[in-house]
Amino acid sequence: MRLDRFISSQRTDLSRSDVKAMIKKGLVSVDGTLVKKADMQIDENNTIVSVNGEEIAYRRFLYLMLNKPAGVVCSTKEGESLTVLDIIPGKYRRQGLFPAGRLDKDTEGFVLLTDDGQLAHRILSPRSHVPKTYFVRLEKPWEESYAESFESGMEIDGGEKCLPAVFTGGESRYECRVVLREGKFHQVKRMFEALGNKVVYLKRVKIGDLPLDENLPLGECLEIMHKDVERLQTQ
Ligand code: URA
Numbered sequence: 001m002r003l004d005r006f007i008s009s010q011r012t013d014l015s016r017s018d019v020k021a022m023i024k025k026g027l028v029s030v031d032g033t034l035v036k037k038a039d040m041q042i043d044e045n046n047t048i049v050s051v052n053g054e055e056i057a058y059r060r061f062l063y064l065m066l067n068k069p070a071g072v073v074c075s076t077k078e079g080e081s082l083t084v085l086d087i088i089p090g091k092y093r094r095q096g097l098f099p100a101g102r103l104d105k106d107t108e109g110f111v112l113l114t115d116d117g118q119l120a121h122r123i124l125s126p127r128s129h130v131p132k133t134y135f136v137r138l139e140k141p142w143e144e145s146y147a148e149s150f151e152s153g154m155e156i157d158g159g160e161k162c163l164p165a166v167f168t169g170g171e172s173r174y175e176c177r178v179v180l181r182e183g184k185f186h187q188v189k190r191m192f193e194a195l196g197n198k199v200v201y202l203k204r205v206k207i208g209d210l211p212l213d214e215n216l217p218l219g220e221c222l223e224i225m226h227k228d229v230e231r232l233q234t235q
């Protein structure tokens with residue numbers, strides 16, 4: 001692949017002409033040697049390319065764990081609100097990146113951003129039933145009966161039937177965890193509404209078997225490495 005094309009495919013914050021200018025200025029190295037030719041051919045699988053001293057790790061697909069803050073929308077479209085794609089660092093902005101699954105604007109936590117459409121489909125498809133775990137804070141104390149209600153497959157407003165889900169009460173009577181195997185619109189909020197309660201804070205803390213990194217600050221993201229990508233699909 002051409003060097004300039006390779007760099008702009010991995011770094012969509014840099015246009016092709018930015019890349020060409022950077023190469024001319026001697027800011028790009030290939031296997032440790034400064035290069036000046038934008039049309040140089042490289043083997044993207046076996047070459048270390050650095051831009052401004054920062055190595056570009058070539059990966060066919062990118063998988064990011066974002067700790068989404070409230071106030072940010074899971075969309076790729078520009079609108080009035082800040083989107084998850086607006087808040088990731090430039091080095092991760094590449095073509096085709098999108099949020100695999102949505103959280104409400106006021107919900108925090110784990111959003112997977114990827115350009116791997118097949119994996120996203122496997123996680124999101126209603127038939128795959130990959131579990132998503134949520135930490136919930138409620139307006140009123142939870143009741144012992146909630147576990148059975150979630151387990152039995154609740155009906156939420158409008159007569160929609162939910163798949164069996166797992167409810168676990170927390171030490172505080174206002175806090176709990178819920179594991180869902182599907183993703184209906186506002187589902188966690190609507191399930192608690194059906195029980196006469198109200199969600200006042202919601203955070204997704206796990207997708208499949210992969211927990212949100214506890215040390216990842218709100219608004220920041222990290223790259224999910226190969227062995228952990230498998231865990232996203234664990235039932
Ligand atoms: N359920 C909700 O109600 N909101 C979310 O963002 C995710 C699950």
